[in-house]
Amino acid sequence: MKRRNLLVGGVAGLGVAGVALWKPRDQGGPHDAYFARLNALLKAHGHGRPTMVIDLERLNHNIDTLTAGIGSKTYRVVVKSLPSLPLLQHVMQRTNTRALMVFHQPFLNAVASRIPDADVLLGKPMPIAAVRTFYRREHHPRFVPAEQIQWLIDTPERLEQYLEFARSQGVHMRINLELDVGLHRGGFADHEELDGVLHRIAEHPHLSLAGFMGYEPHLAGVTDELSHPAVQTVLDVYRGFLARAGAQGVATDALTINGAGSHTIRLYDDDTVMNDLSAGSGLVKPSDFDTLNLSEQLPGVFIAAPILKRYDKLMIPGQELLADAMTLWDPNTARLYYLYGGYWKAGIVSPPGAQDWMYHSTNQSPVMTSTSVDLTVDDYMFLRPTQSEHVMLQFGDLFVFQGGGPAASWPVFHQTG
Ligand SMILES: Cc1ncc(COP(=O)(O)O)c(C=O)c1O
Numbered sequence: 435m436k437r438r439n440l441l442v443g444g445v446a447g448l449g450v451a452g453v454a455l456w457k458p459r460d461q462g463g464p465h466d467a468y469f470a471r472l473n474a475l476l477k478a479h480g481h482g483r484p485t486m487v488i489d490l491e492r493l494n495h496n497i498d499t500l501t502a503g504i505g506s507k508t509y510r511v512v513v514k515s516l517p518s519l520p521l522l523q524h525v526m527q528r529t530n531t532r533a534l535m536v537f538h539q540p541f542l543n544a545v546a547s548r549i550p551d552a553d554v555l556l557g558k559p560m561p562i563a564a565v566r567t568f569y570r571r572e573h574h575p576r577f578v579p580a581e582q583i584q585w586l587i588d589t590p591e592r593l594e595q596y597l598e599f600a601r602s603q604g605v606h607m608r609i610n611l612e613l614d615v616g617l618h619r620g621g622f623a624d625h626e627e628l629d630g631v632l633h634r635i636a637e638h639p640h641l642s643l644a645g646f647m648g649y650e651p652h653l654a655g656v657t658d659e660l661s662h663p664a665v666q667t668v669l670d671v672y673r674g675f676l677a678r679a680g681a682q683g684v685a686t687d688a689l690t691i692n693g694a695g696s697h698t699i700r701l702y703d704d705d706t707v708m709n710d711l712s713a714g715s716g717l718v719k720p721s722d723f724d725t726l727n728l729s730e731q732l733p734g735v736f737i738a739a740p741i742l743k744r745y746d747k748l749m750i751p752g753q754e755l756l757a758d759a760m761t762l763w764d765p766n767t768a769r770l771y772y773l774y775g776g777y778w779k780a781g782i783v784s785p786p787g788a789q790d791w792m793y794h795s796t797n798q799s800p801v802m803t804s805t806s807v808d809l810t811v812d813d814y815m816f817l818r819p820t821q822s823e824h825v826m827l828q829f830g831d832l833f834v835f836q837g838g839g840p841a842a843s844w845p846v847f848h849q850t851g
Contacts, residue, residue: 458764461787462804469784471838473814476738479840484775485738486829488718490836492734496717497528499730500696503703504711508533510555510692512714513541514823518832519548520844525717535712539564540851546573555610555647555692556586562595569603584610584644584690588620590631600640608644609635610690615648615671625678632682645690646675654697654725660704669707697725720819721781737780737817737829741809742798743772767802773815775799779825780817785809
């Protein structure tokens with residue numbers, strides 16, 4: 435009997451210890467010095483609405499470190515990932531490049547109107563209707579599409595559409611051929627097909643071959659090593675197409691051989707196959723870019739969301755008892771805030787321990803915290819976007835800060851136009 439009691443007592447004790455072990459601890463706390471300073475800055479200078487902020491010092495650090503190995507190659511700025519004219523101009527000036535990679539017709543028109551000396555490579559093939567729209571819209575008189583744009587072509591059929599357009603409009607178009615270097619997102623994979631396309635380009639004075647473009651984000655997990663077999667497999671695809679084009683009489687030395695992205699650009703510091711490398715997102719490092727080769731870069735873009743309301747207890751509509759029980763179990767649900775906006779492609783990074791899983795709203799988002807978070811109405815919470823592309827367009831002008839002060843207000847591109 436005594437033994438049985440001991441056993442029951444032991445099991446109960448283990449249960450209590452287990453529960454104590456599993457019970458969530460208070461993860462909350464105040465903003466750290468970085469976000470406390472940003473909070474004060476926005477309270478003094480912000481508009482009081484959700485704002486995308488850019489840390490100029492971190493941006494500059496990321497620009498310098500991400501492009502440090504570019505050498506004599508061309509650094510090409512990815513416009514969709516940094517969709518703001520002054521932001522692009524800042525990056526272009528600091529890296530001394532005129533090369534841009536563009537993915538969206540309205541952005542192409544904006545670049546052609548506002549950066550008349552830009553050297554543009556399309557990052558995806560534009561439907562012929564979008565090409566027509568581009569030509570219909572205004573561009574700067576000094577911007578010469580026939581010399582400053584490389585149109586991306588992925589199939590012989592699209593080439594025929596472009597050829598027909600160039601002929602009918604009496605314009606010259608520079609053609610860059612998309613290669614499937616292993617991502618399998620389209621592009622040429624077959625040398626025979628290349629022969630036919632090169633032949634078509636060569637026989638028509640309205641077209642000329644400007645280069646090849648590939649993209650290989652599937653190498654994001656490969657360490658900083660050019661000799662890695664996966665990297666060499668990608669480079670072999672370029673080498674194969676270049677040799678084939680050379681055999682067809684193409685002067686391959688004069689071509690733009692583009693590749694890479696933020697995840698992989700540093701793999702090619704010592705490469706000589708490509709002469710043109712792209713990157714954009716890594717300069718502001720949203721959370722999807724917490725990858726192997728971007729450990730040196732720092733998060734440089736945040737969403738600042740004003741706090742609208744605060745309750746000092748968890749409130750769940752019609753579920754008061756459940757709310758109390760939840761807080762009893764998890765101290766990180768003891769306080770309830772409502773943010774201005776929410777449900778972005780982003781996660782809360784400050785204050786610590788804030789959770790937004792109750793439900794999502796794009797209008798007013800509930801956020802639960804422990805009592806160790808003592809922010810008040812009109813303070814800000816901070817989220818880190820998962821990507822800069824598209825998310826950056828949702829907040830109006832970018833609030834650029836440096837140290838403890840505002841540095842600039844940078845308008846973003848329009849999605850249409
Ligand atoms: C063709 C191409 N090149 C390069 C990039 C790299 O852009 P980022 O550095 O912003 O990831 C992308 C991104 O989608 C791409 O599609």
